[in-house]
Amino acid sequence: MGMPARHAARDGSTVAGGGSTVAGGGSAATRRVVRRLRPLVRPERGVLLGAAALLLAGTAAETVTVWLFGRLTDRALVQGSPREFCAPAAVWLAVAIAGGMCGYAGHLLEARASGRLLGRLREAMLARLHVLSPTFFAQRPAGDLLTRFGSDVDAVDELVGTGLVQAVTTGCGVVCFTTAAFVLCWELALLACAAAPLHWLLTRRLAGRVRAVSHAERAAEGRIAAVAEENIAASALVQTHGMAAHELRRLRHHGAAWRDARFAAHRLAAANAVLASLLETVFVLAVLGVGSWEIATGRLTVGGLLSFAGFLGYLYGPLQELGELVVAVGSAVAAGERIAEVLDHPAEVADAPDARPLGRVRGHLRFEHVHLTYPDALGPALDGVSFALRPSELTVLTGGSGAGKSTVTRLLTRLHDPSAGRILLDGHDLRRVTLASLRRAVTVVAQDSPLVDGTLWENIAWGEPDADPARVAAAARAAGVDGFAARLPDGYDTPLGQSGRRLSGGQRRRVTLARGLLRDSPVLVLDEPTAGLDDTAAEPLLRTLRRLAADRTVLVITHDLRLAARADHLVVLDRGRLARPASESLFGPDGLTITGNVRP
Ligand SMILES: Nc1ncnc2c1ncn2[C@@H]1O[C@H](COP(=O)(O)OP(=O)(O)O)[C@@H](O)[C@H]1O
Ligand SMILES: [Mg+2]
Incomplete structure (x- = not known):
């Protein structure tokens, strides 16, 4: 959070300022949006915490099942002893069921909280529109304002509803699996963890670009909605004045901008996913190579190595998810800025602090x-x-x-x-x-x-x-x-x-x-x-x-x-x-x- 003042001063920029975004929401824009939304999130804090706790319990259960898998391999599979199978298998099933139920309840809670939050967000926007002057409305097409109630609110849901909880559980998942990996074999774990800073660099590079293209995408979406809205309102005029082709060209023009921005966002996300998965492959191979040597020297069992590989799967998975999350956050911040623009727009007129109600009015x-x-x-x-x-x-x-x-x-x-x-x-x-x-x-x-x-x-x-x-x-x-x-x-x-x-x-x-x-x-x-x-x-x-x-x-x-x-x-x-x-x-x-x- 210790952002240099130099960065904070660039606050006002929207699209152009995209480059300075830091992964995990450190940029000025992200903080501004988060600060703006915080009062709306506050009433859901308890429920969101509950959801995060349940989802965490689910993650913990998964860690345990991966460890049980290793034990089962060593005791029942490697030694070929079916009698040793039943007890660990029963524990595994029980843990899996408990974890599944926690995950289910956690997702339900999360959906509830985010549903209420989004409702509150829309109400806050409408309440703001109720105090804004005709000048505000004259400067913005209705269609563009409408998208702020629709797709922009949905994008914010990604950040607050899904994203917030996902960030917590992903982060905790990484900690859980890393700890487990270290307990199992610290040399291998150290090697595996070398991937993390590389991942972080990758994600950081992604974040800034994503926000810039998301902003362009959302703005284009607003303009497309404005064209649609005008064509609906003026349908007869467009037909009788022979403006259909012109209006189609307008739509195509904004559509092209939207397509380009969307394509850029997808390209970034896809490139990031591919790079992340290549990184993962390299490290898994390295771990297996070193692991085979550890087995040869008797410091690790086959089950241990399999467990370890399992942990890696769970560890790199969340790291990849973090990349996806960054994309979602970038898009949510762009949407959040458009919503905040409405929420923070100053009212041209308001009650003076000492305003008094009129009594009986004579009408002079x-x-x-x-x-x-x-x-x-x-x-x-x-x-x-x-x-x-x-x-x-x-x-x-x-x-x-x-x-x-x-x-x-x-x-x-x-x-x-x-x-x-x-x-x-x-x-x-x-x-x-x-x-x-x-x-x-x-x-x-x-x-x-x-x-x-x-x-x-x-x-x-x-x-x-x-x-x-x-x-x-x-x-x-x-x-x-x-x-x-x-x-x-x-x-x-x-x-x-x-x-x-x-x-x-x-x-x-x-x-x-x-x-x-x-x-x-x-x-x-x-x-x-x-x-x-x-x-x-x-x-x-x-x-x-x-x-x-x-x-x-x-x-x-x-x-x-x-x-x-x-x-x-x-x-x-x-x-x-x-x-x-x-x-x-x-x-x-x-x-x-x-x-x-x-x-x-
Ligand atoms: N929201 C607005 N923003 C900027 N200029 C405006 C706005 N509303 C009206 N005007 C301008 O103010 C002037 C007076 O407008 P108005 O009071 O609507 O005229 P009228 O006498 O025809 O009712 C006009 O020149 C008009 O262009
Ligand atoms: Mg008039």
Whole structure:
């Protein structure tokens, strides 16, 4: 563990830093992954120790059987005495059965512990995703994140579930068999042990390379999953735009990178296995040669030599396994790093240490010189914006596309925090109140609010699963869901399919609207609620919004003149800044002008 600081400083590297890995998990990356996973492993410590103990007992039993084999050879086989056979044979069988049972129980325990651990790992990742901002998701394809839940978690299992226990038992096996070999004939044992440092060098060389190629393999796997995911989501687009060949080429491109990395990993593992087995052959031959001489001088029996050869088999076996283990560890570390990247990704917003829950919310909102520059963005999305929203008022926020309208909604629910300036709700800076209480007080029905895989009713009640059915029905009526629900085969119990594919765009928007209305929060924000609605559908919605605005703060983002005409207050954004309200160009050629605070 005494790693020089120089090495520890290279911590950040991923693929490029592969060369410094030391066998047995000494590298910075391995330690980082192990440190990250330790709290998740801790609850299973007892069970894993139990598993290791049982597997060890199994190994000990094997050592004993090998020794019994030598005795049986000398007493029964060499002397041709069947009477001498039964007793040692019975002991051998009994030891073998006991050892087998220990091994069986050990593997079961290990499987239990690793199963629970992997479950916990997935839960920890999902919990992390629940606090990460839209920026995080914008930077990574969903498919790549999905593989972290699948094959990356499986690879970590190799390290923690199988690997940890296997390392312990392999290590102890080596000690057991080595001790036994020394007791039997120390000169031969010394000779046999000369193989160990060579093995170690071999394994050490392997470890660094394996991690580098594993990293490339996992990353390519993520990109392949991303292609698959995009092609599933955009299947119609790919077909109608004639992009099938292009998408196939993309898959082939990532597939080639994946194949190369995988091939390199297999080549390394295979070369290592061959070298290890050649090494073993050389040493076994040497031991047999020296052993025959020991027998000639009467210092060793034939049974003794056979036992010894047996021990060697058991000794070199684990040494080879150690090589395989190193491959598994390399791949697990690469996977663990991808998982740790999610687990350790800093949350952009979190409760301040002194955050307080909001009490009764009246709904006075004030933006004071708010700036927001998205990470990686060239310019600000909001650039010193100040305005106020009041209870019992319907405010319309409008502006060209990319003006920063949706950004305002994200700031209101603290998906991001302002880079400068502040936002106050009833006089409290949003950063000083708890996220949970803020998000109960402010409901945003986003432009692209998704539907979930469930029935129409479940989708409306999604944020409030325990809501009174009468309230759900009322929200559905208010949002105009009633009109089309009756025409669905099972009414409100109709499954909507993934992402609500069986509904039209306008219908989907009404469902998300109903879901937002059901929350009945003091601040309601709707992003383009009338997009896709014709006049007959929009009219009742406008009346609903006016009615809702009677006793709460309502902010509606829209290009829709029907809505702007009914607003109490109009805010116009232009490329991140407040603009003079209502230039004609904004509202089209019919020349409607709206000024300052307007009333219908
Ligand atoms: N997650 C993001 N990361 C970087 N830039 C973003 C992000 N979201 C929006 N933007 C940029 O911020 C600006 C405002 O976006 P938005 O608020 O969505 O505009 P709109 O007024 O059309 O709703 C746009 O230029 C957009 O490209
Ligand atoms: Mg928008």
